[in-house]
Amino acid sequence: MRNLLYFFLAIYIFQGAQAQFDDKRCKCICPSLSSVTNKTEKSHTSRLMHTTNDPPNKCNCEVVMLPRVADQLNITEMKEFCPRCECKYENRNTTIIQYVVIIVxxxxxxxxxxxxxxxxxxxxxxxxxxxxxQEHTNEDEDSQAGPMSHNMTVRGNVLNRVSNQQDKWKRQVIEQRRNIYDRHTMLN
Known part of the structure; x- marks a missing residue:
C-alpha cells in the first residue's frame, strides 16, 4: 500500500513538472557571428542556439534566428549566415519519458x-x-545416492536448501580455481 502511495506521489510530481517542458519545439543551432563578419568581439565568437515554439513550417533560420541577429549583420552577411544554421523541428512525448523513468x-x-x-x-x-x-569431498556420491538420501528436515527448510546450493556453488568455484591456476586445466 505504501509503495502505491509513493507511485502516485511520483506521478503527481512529474505531472506538475510537465509545464516546464515543451513536447514540440523548433531548435536552431548557428555558427558564431564572427564566421560571417570580420569582427572578433567576445559576443560574436560563441555559437548561437535558440529554441522556439514555432510550427514546423516556420522552423527555419529566417523566422527563428534572423530577428535575433538582424541588428548585428548587414544584408550580405545575413545571406551567408542562414545556410550555416541548422534548424530542426523536434516532437517528443515527455509523458512517455516520465513513465519510463518511473518504471526504471x-x-x-x-x-x-x-x-x-x-x-x-x-x-x-x-x-x-x-x-x-560437514565437509563433502566427493560430489559424485551425491548424484548416485539420489534425492531420498537428504534429511527430511533439510528438504523442508527453504533456508537450508538455499544455503546448501550456495555451499555447492562455492565448492565448485574453489575447484575451478584450483584446476585453472594450479593444474592449468579446465572443467568440462
Whole structure:
C-alpha cells in the first residue's frame, strides 16, 4: 500500500513538472557571428542556439534566428549566415519519458530492497549452515545416492536448501580455481 502511495506521489510530481517542458519545439543551432563578419568581439565568437515554439513550417533560420541577429549583420552577411544554421523541428512525448523513468526507478528500488534482504539473510544462513556443516569431498556420491538420501528436515527448510546450493556453488568455484591456476586445466 505504501509503495502505491509513493507511485502516485511520483506521478503527481512529474505531472506538475510537465509545464516546464515543451513536447514540440523548433531548435536552431548557428555558427558564431564572427564566421560571417570580420569582427572578433567576445559576443560574436560563441555559437548561437535558440529554441522556439514555432510550427514546423516556420522552423527555419529566417523566422527563428534572423530577428535575433538582424541588428548585428548587414544584408550580405545575413545571406551567408542562414545556410550555416541548422534548424530542426523536434516532437517528443515527455509523458512517455516520465513513465519510463518511473518504471526504471521502481525496478532499481525493488532490486535494492532485494539486495538488502539478501544481505540481512546471509548471516542467518551462514549461522545455521555452520552448525550443520560437514565437509563433502566427493560430489559424485551425491548424484548416485539420489534425492531420498537428504534429511527430511533439510528438504523442508527453504533456508537450508538455499544455503546448501550456495555451499555447492562455492565448492565448485574453489575447484575451478584450483584446476585453472594450479593444474592449468579446465572443467568440462
Amino acid at each position: 526507478i521502481w525496478i532499481i528500488s525493488i532490486l535494492v530492497v532485494y539486495m538488502l534482504f539478501l544481505i540481512i539473510l546471509d548471516p542467518l544462513l551462514n549461522k545455521r549452515v555452520r552448525g550443520n556443516y
